[in-house]
Amino acid sequence: MKEPGLERPGIALEVAAPVRRTPLDEIGRVKMLACQAALGAVIALAWQAVSGRLVDDYFISNPLAIGRRLVAWIGDGTIFLHLWATLYATIAGFVIGSLAGVVLGVWLGVSRFAARLTNPYLLALNALPKVALAPLFVLWFGIGIESKIALAAVLVTFLVFLNTFAGVREVDRDLIDCARLMKASRAQVLGKIVIPSAASWVFAGLKTAVPYALIGVVLGEMIAANRGLGYLVQFSGAQFDTAGVFAVLAVIAVLAMLLNWLVEIWQERMERWRIVSR
Amino acid sequence: MIELKNVSKRFRKGDEVVEAVGGIELGIRRREIVAVIGPSGCGKSTLLNMIAGLYPPSGGRVIYNGKVIDDVNTSVAYMTQKDNLLPWRTVRDNVALPLEIAGLPRAEREARADRVLEHVGLTGFEKRYSSELSGGMRKRACLARMLLQGAESLLLDEPFAALDAQLKLVMHGLLLRLASEASQTVVLVTHDLMEAVTLADRVVVCTHRPATIALEQAIDLPRPRDVINVRFTNRFRELYDVIWDRLRLEYHEERI
Numbered sequence: 334m335k336e337p338g339l340e341r342p343g344i345a346l347e348v349a350a351p352v353r354r355t356p357l358d359e360i361g362r363v364k365m366l367a368c369q370a371a372l373g374a375v376i377a378l379a380w381q382a383v384s385g386r387l388v389d390d391y392f393i394s395n396p397l398a399i400g401r402r403l404v405a406w407i408g409d410g411t412i413f414l415h416l417w418a419t420l421y422a423t424i425a426g427f428v429i430g431s432l433a434g435v436v437l438g439v440w441l442g443v444s445r446f447a448a449r450l451t452n453p454y455l456l457a458l459n460a461l462p463k464v465a466l467a468p469l470f471v472l473w474f475g476i477g478i479e480s481k482i483a484l485a486a487v488l489v490t491f492l493v494f495l496n497t498f499a500g501v502r503e504v505d506r507d508l509i510d511c512a513r514l515m516k517a518s519r520a521q522v523l524g525k526i527v528i529p530s531a532a533s534w535v536f537a538g539l540k541t542a543v544p545y546a547l548i549g550v551v552l553g554e555m556i557a558a559n560r561g562l563g564y565l566v567q568f569s570g571a572q573f574d575t576a577g578v579f580a581v582l583a584v585i586a587v588l589a590m591l592l593n594w595l596v597e598i599w600q601e602r603m604e605r606w607r608i609v610s611r
Numbered sequence: 612m613i614e615l616k617n618v619s620k621r622f623r624k625g626d627e628v629v630e631a632v633g634g635i636e637l638g639i640r641r642r643e644i645v646a647v648i649g650p651s652g653c654g655k656s657t658l659l660n661m662i663a664g665l666y667p668p669s670g671g672r673v674i675y676n677g678k679v680i681d682d683v684n685t686s687v688a689y690m691t692q693k694d695n696l697l698p699w700r701t702v703r704d705n706v707a708l709p710l711e712i713a714g715l716p717r718a719e720r721e722a723r724a725d726r727v728l729e730h731v732g733l734t735g736f737e738k739r740y741s742s743e744l745s746g747g748m749r750k751r752a753c754l755a756r757m758l759l760q761g762a763e764s765l766l767l768d769e770p771f772a773a774l775d776a777q778l779k780l781v782m783h784g785l786l787l788r789l790a791s792e793a794s795q796t797v798v799l800v801t802h803d804l805m806e807a808v809t810l811a812d813r814v815v816v817c818t819h820r821p822a823t824i825a826l827e828q829a830i831d832l833p834r835p836r837d838v839i840n841v842r843f844t845n846r847f848r849e850l851y852d853v854i855w856d857r858l859r860l861e862y863h864e865e866r867i
Binding site: 606 | 663665683684685687688689691693695697698699700701708709711712713740742760
């Protein structure tokens with residue numbers, strides 16, 4: 334009897350041919366950076382070319398005008414005044430909100446009673462769009478930086494709280510039992526098992542919360558303020574200054590990326606074990 | 612020292628009630644090594660969990676040093692079947708955890724951890740995380756941590772199952788030596804009859820679920836035992852055969 338595969342040897346050869354990846358998949362870091370820069374340049378050039386010809390300059394401004402505006406603002410220091418106001422409020426709001434979120438999350442995660450007691454109220458507060466609280470904070474804290482910090486902190490608190498709570502609930506019961514058998518006190522179980530175990534959840538919460546802190550601050554500044562990037566974008570818009578609006582947006586985007594990057598570095602330091610295990 | 616008085620345990624699984632342990636009477640003396648053997652899933656681990664006080668029995672009482680256990684039993688060190696290493700800690704910090712909880716200074720607990728890691732052959736892996744270790748290495752790290760805890764009694768749930776045959780023998784020798792030096796009482800759950808006879812003063816054969824005691828056999832092999840050569844003695848063969856004669860019935864009942 335003939336084996337079926339031997340009748341048509343050509344087929345087997347065709348199937349065995351390895352699937353080659355396209356060279357683009359394997360591109361190196363430096364080359365990729367160059368490509369990314371080129372893509373940016375192409376978009377900017379196209380923007381510049383289209384502006385004033387196909388689309389009215391009034392709507393989309395143009396990269397050169399935006400660049401000039403940025404240089405002017407950097408030159409006279411305007412941008413730093415506003416940048417600092419926004420950065421300060423974002424960091425303050427983030428720190429306060431994170432602390433509150435972690436404390437609340439750990440507390441409710443550990444205490445079943447407290448979690449059940451507060452559950453409907455927390456659900457209601459969480460469902461509420463927090464930005465709607467802005468007018469209230471302006472009433473309470475005035476149009477100064479405090480109302481922006483409060484808005485950012487509230488947004489951050491809920492995100493961090495939900496993640497921390499889930500993380501604490503996810504802690505392996507066996508690890509807790511293991512520590513208790515070693516005569517660990519409640520505080521030791523919390524400090525050595527529960528919190529480190531929930532850390533990656535907390536970090537996930539912190540990471541998502543960073544842009545929200547910025548959103549809270551910028552929004553607060555747009556509603557009522559006399560400085561900050563949100564104020565500047567609102568002011569530029571009111572002056573029909575499209576280049577100014579785009580310039581502030583660029584600064585906000587850079588700021589947001591920078592903050593994200595800082596949290597990532599911090600997480601990598603804190604969670605070396607996770608990186609090693611990858 | 613450890614007394615099980617008509618201990619039973621039922622679990623509710625949805626609408627179904629599973630009877631894991633059904634009326635066990637067992638007394639374990641101080642410094643005794645008792646091996647509990649029986650088919651997989653027969654409720655042996657449940658027994659250890661109750662001695663550790665992780666949950667109460669449904670019926671009967673578990674008594675430790677004359678006191679009914681009604682909370683986590685901190686006089687025992689428990690090596691569970693699953694390795695409970697903390698993934699965010701290095702091997703050394705994991706092994707030193709009981710000393711850290713006891714409040715010893717860092718230098719001392721690290722020195723002691725390194726010494727016991729050397730015993731279990733994990734020197735050079737002190738700074739690794741558990742995810743970087745093989746299953747057998749994790750088991751040895753758990754064993755090291757348990758030995759370092761210095762508890763009055765040791766509960767071991769299939770501690771050597773993931774080890775290769777030779778390493779198993781080395782670990783048997785280590786356990787016998789250290790438990791004897793520290794005058795520890797040992798309850799060992801296993802499904803390896805060879806291991807049970809080698810290590811124990813008494814082998815308890817459990818029936819298929821719900822676990823009850825089918826046979827208690829004293830192992831009168833002399834101590835200290837040479838874990839390798841003891842296997843080639845006639846008395847070992849006789850004891851092995853007696854226990855196997857009873858144990859195999861449980862496997863037939865399971866229709867394997």
